[in-house]
Amino acid sequence: MLGVIGWLLVSLLISTEARYFGGYYQDDQNGLTSQSSQVDNQLLEELLNLENERSEDGTAETVGSNPVETIGNRQQLFNNGGNHAEENIEWTKNIVKSISKLGQISGLASSQDFLYLFHRGNVTWNERSFNEETNVYNHQHEPISVNTVVAVDHLTGEIMFSWGKSQFFMPHGISVDPQGNIWLTDVALHQAFRYKKNNFDQPDLVLGEAFIPGSDDKHFCKPTDVAIASTGVIYISDGYCNSRVVIFSAIGQYLAEIGRSDKMIIPHSLSLLEVEDLLCVADRENGRIMCYNAGLSSYRQAGQLLFDIRHSELIKPYAIAHIGDIILSLNGGSESTVGISMDLATEQVVDLWSPNNDTFHSAHDMAMSHDERSFYVCQFSGNNSKVIKFNFVESSQMLLIN
Numbered sequence: 001m002l003g004v005i006g007w008l009l010v011s012l013l014i015s016t017e018a019r020y021f022g023g024y025y026q027d028d029q030n031g032l033t034s035q036s037s038q039v040d041n042q043l044l045e046e047l048l049n050l051e052n053e054r055s056e057d058g059t060a061e062t063v064g065s066n067p068v069e070t071i072g073n074r075q076q077l078f079n080n081g082g083n084h085a086e087e088n089i090e091w092t093k094n095i096v097k098s099i100s101k102l103g104q105i106s107g108l109a110s111s112q113d114f115l116y117l118f119h120r121g122n123v124t125w126n127e128r129s130f131n132e133e134t135n136v137y138n139h140q141h142e143p144i145s146v147n148t149v150v151a152v153d154h155l156t157g158e159i160m161f162s163w164g165k166s167q168f169f170m171p172h173g174i175s176v177d178p179q180g181n182i183w184l185t186d187v188a189l190h191q192a193f194r195y196k197k198n199n200f201d202q203p204d205l206v207l208g209e210a211f212i213p214g215s216d217d218k219h220f221c222k223p224t225d226v227a228i229a230s231t232g233v234i235y236i237s238d239g240y241c242n243s244r245v246v247i248f249s250a251i252g253q254y255l256a257e258i259g260r261s262d263k264m265i266i267p268h269s270l271s272l273l274e275v276e277d278l279l280c281v282a283d284r285e286n287g288r289i290m291c292y293n294a295g296l297s298s299y300r301q302a303g304q305l306l307f308d309i310r311h312s313e314l315i316k317p318y319a320i321a322h323i324g325d326i327i328l329s330l331n332g333g334s335e336s337t338v339g340i341s342m343d344l345a346t347e348q349v350v351d352l353w354s355p356n357n358d359t360f361h362s363a364h365d366m367a368m369s370h371d372e373r374s375f376y377v378c379q380f381s382g383n384n385s386k387v388i389k390f391n392f393v394e395s396s397q398m399l400l401i402n
């Protein structure tokens, strides 16, 4: 219910591009305390009436007739499906020079100011990288000697600055939180790191124990991605050898793990739909997206599986992102693939996207831009990485595929 109210507030009062960072709850040292946001019934009533009026005179985009259910109950609330994603060919061309000396780019994250790339220097993940039985990294004395985090300009693709040399071994995921801090996962270290926006010398929060794989509340096993709520709550998908998402408080206290019983095979990417209180997980090798109650409005409900998404076009979701309640999924792996956009409420595919005249090859990650007008995809095959920018362009017709 709160999610719906938040949603209506966002879509009607703020604007579809503004981001909603209302605090549903705060956590303290003793755990989480619920703090419902106060929106009274009369206000809700007014919002719903306003919504109906807008629908009738045609000024609003498609809205379900009775928008009082949550997305978890599959009611269509909002539709952004008219926008087709198209490669920005000029930009993709421009960034080629910037990234020509980088190694495999495994992760992308977008802040208001920069697009961040996380790359592996001269290291590649191969059959000699890890002890197959223990998942312990074999090259613990060989940190990547070059800067692994690279900030590029959104418009020109030019490198602005870089950092992170001699600290990482097998870069994987990178995320930016609502404050602009950088989060990284390294599958060789089995750790996740937070770097303050203005201090890249050392992390101010480290989760997991260096090089020690595990599945308890202090260890990960090849963690893949991080999502951070505006309240500071941390979600970590874990990972290549565990099958769960671990939740931590803003100060890094273990809170809960979710999804372990759902037999995910490589939870590889997270997308947090904060206004819906929904955490979606790309269950890569099962070819599905699992969407859980994120527990932001009621901590006790965290981890309740609300629905999962399967579709013939959803083959291996390596990365997911969302814009409104449209979820974008990047099919990765070695085959030629395309990306798909699906309406979370109806599970309808509303768009397919891929590089101009081409498909993706070993696509690995994607990042939605801050203004939600574009997104980025990285792929690597061999040592050749590519970063591709897509812009949302208006299209008169929605693509409907069943």
Ligand SMILES: *[C@@H]1O[C@H](CO)[C@@H](O)[C@H](O)[C@H]1NC(C)=O
Pocket: 122, 123, 124, 142, 145
């Ligand atoms: C990567 O480069 C470093 C420094 O030049 C070198 O010591 C190391 O052996 C290289 N590693 C690989 C896997 O090529």
Ligand SMILES: *[C@@H]1O[C@H](CO)[C@@H](O)[C@H](O)[C@H]1NC(C)=O
Pocket: 356, 357
């Ligand atoms: C690639 O796409 C562009 C624009 O859609 C088109 O003009 C061009 O002919 C295509 N090139 C090839 C090789 O198919």
Ligand SMILES: *[C@@H]1O[C@H](CO)[C@@H](O)[C@H](O)[C@H]1NC(C)=O
Pocket: 122, 124, 382, 383
């Ligand atoms: C990638 O580059 C490294 C170091 O430059 C080299 O040893 C390795 O053979 C390359 N791998 C591929 C698949 O080209």
